[in-house]
Amino acid sequence: MIDTRYAALRDLLDNRWTCRQFLPDPVPHETIEQILSLAQRTPSWCNTQPWQLTITEQPTTDRFRKELLAHIEEAGVATDLPFPAEYTGVYRDRRRECGAQLYESVNVARGDHAGTLRQMVRNFELFDAPHVAILTTSRDLGVYGAVDCGLYLMTVLLAVESLGLAAAPQAALASYSPFLHEYFDIPADRNVVAGISFGYPDREHPVNAFRTTRAPLPDTITWHTT
Numbered sequence: 001m002i003d004t005r006y007a008a009l010r011d012l013l014d015n016r017w018t019c020r021q022f023l024p025d026p027v028p029h030e031t032i033e034q035i036l037s038l039a040q041r042t043p044s045w046c047n048t049q050p051w052q053l054t055i056t057e058q059p060t061t062d063r064f065r066k067e068l069l070a071h072i073e074e075a076g077v078a079t080d081l082p083f084p085a086e087y088t089g090v091y092r093d094r095r096r097e098c099g100a101q102l103y104e105s106v107n108v109a110r111g112d113h114a115g116t117l118r119q120m121v122r123n124f125e126l127f128d129a130p131h132v133a134i135l136t137t138s139r140d141l142g143v144y145g146a147v148d149c150g151l152y153l154m155t156v157l158l159a160v161e162s163l164g165l166a167a168a169p170q171a172a173l174a175s176y177s178p179f180l181h182e183y184f185d186i187p188a189d190r191n192v193v194a195g196i197s198f199g200y201p202d203r204e205h206p207v208n209a210f211r212t213t214r215a216p217l218p219d220t221i222t223w224h225t226t
Contacts, residue, residue, distance in 0.1 A: 019166035021205035044148035080191035123172040129197035166201035
């Protein structure tokens with residue numbers, strides 16, 4: 001029994017990936033509720049459950065996509081939560097490896113600034129997903145409310161994978177948090193953590209073919225045995 005559950009979880013983790021091209025088909029409302037019911041089992045500090053989602057269905061998704069693209073052409077980046085100050089050392093290396101895989105999959109050569117920009121903008125086109133969710137946390141709960149939302153996000157991603165769907169967790173959408181607050185009437189006492197574009201994956205598109213690597217355990221663990 002234990003081995004079977006471990007294998008099932010391992011299968012979900014091994015096969016989940018960030019989808020960067022979706023089919024236009026909408027996900028049934030009942031299926032979305034299945035995902036959210038499972039995600040609601042996520043643990044949180046003192047059981048505060050700080051997460052809230054704002055979710056679009058068509059035609060709202062297309063309207064939001066269009067207006068977001070128009071907004072980023074005129075506005076600067078503004079976030080509710082601080083983004084990383086910089087990437088150094090192994091974190092820079094891992095980020096570069098992922099970026100190189102992405103651009104290679106869509107035939108964007110190193111130094112092709114126009115191609116790089118075009119792929120970056122795909123974030124704000126939601127990779128053509130039929131749905132997007134905006135994940136927020138209570139501002140009063142600070143960093144640990146955001147940590148709880150990270151746990152919730154992972155549960156969403158596993159639930160999505162378990163149902164044969166795909167998702168793209170997107171910190172990029174939080175780059176324009178004031179716009180999200182205004183567009184979706186998100187209260188000022190909530191911080192935007194990330195967006196989640198989701199739907200049915202286009203498995204034939206080359207951008208969905210690559211998979212990122214993971215560091216070996218000795219690189220991430222320090223044992224104290226005596």
